Amino acid sequence: MLLSGDTNKPIYVQIADWLEGEIVTGSFQVDDKIYSQYQLAEMFTVNPATAAKGLTLLLEDDILYKKRGLGMFVADHAAIRIQTKRREGSLMRLIEQLLTEANQLGVSKKELMELIETMMQEREEGPK
Template sequence: MKPIYVQISEWLENEILNESISADEKIYSQYQLAEMFNVNPATAGKGINLLADDNVLYKKRGLGMFVAADARKIILGKRKSSKLHSLVTELAQEAIQLQVEEEELVTMIRDMHQRIKEEQS
């Protein structure tokens, strides 16, 4: 299981990706997040700092933390490079063990991708 501060950071990322929180909008304070997640404010602050370190959030002195203009782009890039790479690696290893040929795997991925896009439309 992921540490709570990472879960908080990922929750905020999802809020940004879903556009529940927009660029240049103030995010929840560490105290609000601590109350929402029932954790110590320092833990919530650590989650916020992860995003600040990635330039997803920026601080306005005396006002709080705000979403950077290119936050969605940063999050998408980060997730593509880490999460998708991990998933694709696991998928490729499993396909090799199951003796699924490369073209068959590519076709399966392409078909599923198209189906999900159609369902979301």
């Protein structure tokens, strides 16, 4: 597996983000054991200490919990915590960027809302 080399995010943050994605999509469920720092290091071809930093981020955010001698596991409500964090963080930044761009292009609130509604409806309907 490869991490994005063209991002400003440190590698350990990218590892944490990847694990969060795995939890949100259901690849890991509550109380599932997740990859060790050594497995992650091998998967992403990074130093085990770097992988450990990614795991520590998730531990500090109560997304993972540690069982001494057994490894790390997915915490209860981890997916909800991740979704909330992403809504409050990246989604809000994206909305701010969208609003700035719409303002610069002279797109009205009504036009923007109609665009969003149309795109959401197309996604719900799926490919034609």
